[in-house]
Amino acid sequence: MTQQPDRASPLAMLETMMLIRAYEETIVAMSEAGTGPGSCTSVGQEASAVGVVHALGAHDRILTNHRSAGHLLARGADPGRMLAEVLGRRDGYCKGKSGHLHISAKALGVILTSTIVGGELSLATGVALSQKMLAEDDGIVVCFFGDGAACEGVFHESLNLATVWELPILYVCENNQWQAFVHRRETMPVDEVRHWAAAHAIDSRSVDGNDVEAVHAAAREAVGRIRETGKPMFLETLTYRLRGHFEPDDQSYVDPAELAAWQARDPIALLQRRLLARDELTAAQLRTIERNVRARLDDATLFAEASPFPDISELITDIYA
Numbered sequence: 363m364t365q366q367p368d369r370a371s372p373l374a375m376l377e378t379m380m381l382i383r384a385y386e387e388t389i390v391a392m393s394e395a396g397t398g399p400g401s402c403t404s405v406g407q408e409a410s411a412v413g414v415v416h417a418l419g420a421h422d423r424i425l426t427n428h429r430s431a432g433h434l435l436a437r438g439a440d441p442g443r444m445l446a447e448v449l450g451r452r453d454g455y456c457k458g459k460s461g462h463l464h465i466s467a468k469a470l471g472v473i474l475t476s477t478i479v480g481g482e483l484s485l486a487t488g489v490a491l492s493q494k495m496l497a498e499d500d501g502i503v504v505c506f507f508g509d510g511a512a513c514e515g516v517f518h519e520s521l522n523l524a525t526v527w528e529l530p531i532l533y534v535c536e537n538n539q540w541q542a543f544v545h546r547r548e549t550m551p552v553d554e555v556r557h558w559a560a561a562h563a564i565d566s567r568s569v570d571g572n573d574v575e576a577v578h579a580a581a582r583e584a585v586g587r588i589r590e591t592g593k594p595m596f597l598e599t600l601t602y603r604l605r606g607h608f609e610p611d612d613q614s615y616v617d618p619a620e621l622a623a624w625q626a627r628d629p630i631a632l633l634q635r636r637l638l639a640r641d642e643l644t645a646a647q648l649r650t651i652e653r654n655v656r657a658r659l660d661d662a663t664l665f666a667e668a669s670p671f672p673d674i675s676e677l678i679t680d681i682y683a
């Protein structure tokens with residue numbers, strides 16, 4: 363679309379979700395063609411990323427996990443610079459040194475992508491404490507993590523500290539039902555992580571993570587409450603990882619009926635159908651968005667592939683230990 367509507371509008375959210383899907387499909391295509399590394403994609407989780415990130419303000423900071431592409435793109439990251447990073451090129455967000463699973467973009471407030479499962483939970487408390495003590499702006503911290511991370515001890519330490527110290531953190535658990543190759547049924551006695559969060563005296567809710575409008579409404583309310591009270595909140599987005607843990611992964615361990623049920627609730631198709639039914643989107647507009655998104659990814663791929671590898675003189679710069 364040429365006219366970018368307000369970020370809270372369903373059309374803006376649809377376009378961002380379609381951009382994320384096209385980006386992840388580019389990653390898959392590169393992996394299949396052998397022109398890029400495999401990665402952990404967020405296909406199926408676009409509504410969770412967009413619903414939350416489109417509810418944030420300019421000063422809010424994000425810490426996230428290995429499935430971070432959606433969070434970065436929703437925050438306005440340039441897909442060309444992201445692909446350049448994935449390919450290890452100089453124009454990537456981290457000068458090609460982070461690879462595909464550690465992209466952070468400080469200028470956008472995405473300050474950590476952790477592949478140490480739970481790493482984002484331990485650091486979020488420190489970032490929020492510094493925001494609280496410095497009190498430079500009204501920014502809060504948003505911490506994205508999975509149901510697998512919630513099974514680690516650091517989850518409880520982080521939530522406990524955030525409650526006791528009254529830290530402005532929005533915990534967003536993207537419960538995508540899988541923890542690498544293990545179904546969450548095998549590791550959790552409850553279906554939803556929010557029960558554990560509630561035990562830490564945190565206001566905890568779950569929401570249909572494939573319904574971007576529902577996620578966005580819940581996130582806006584939570585962000586508003588955190589700014590008002592300075593206290594943490596917990597939001598669980600119930601969603602599904604439609605592709606494997608990483609690329610390539612044939613998902614042979616996944617129950618086909620479960621996968622099919624969630625495919626039928628693809629968050630992008632859901633929103634498209636809803637907006638068409640509400641006459642808020644026409645078939646022609648949808649084709650235009652598809653074309654624009656495709657063109658952005660084609661340009662991004664050309665940009666990334668044309669970017670040079672970092673110079674050898676960069677080998678030991680940006681190293682702190």
Ligand SMILES: Cc1ncc(C[n+]2csc(CCOP(=O)(O)OP(=O)(O)O)c2C)c(N)n1
Pocket residue numbers: 428429477478479480507508509510511512538540541542603607
């Ligand atoms: C501390 C640690 N333990 C194990 C791993 C290997 N590992 C990477 S992703 C993952 C699953 C994490 O599951 P979840 O938090 O639910 O995130 P999801 O992959 O489902 O998005 C595991 C076990 C790791 N990277 N770090």
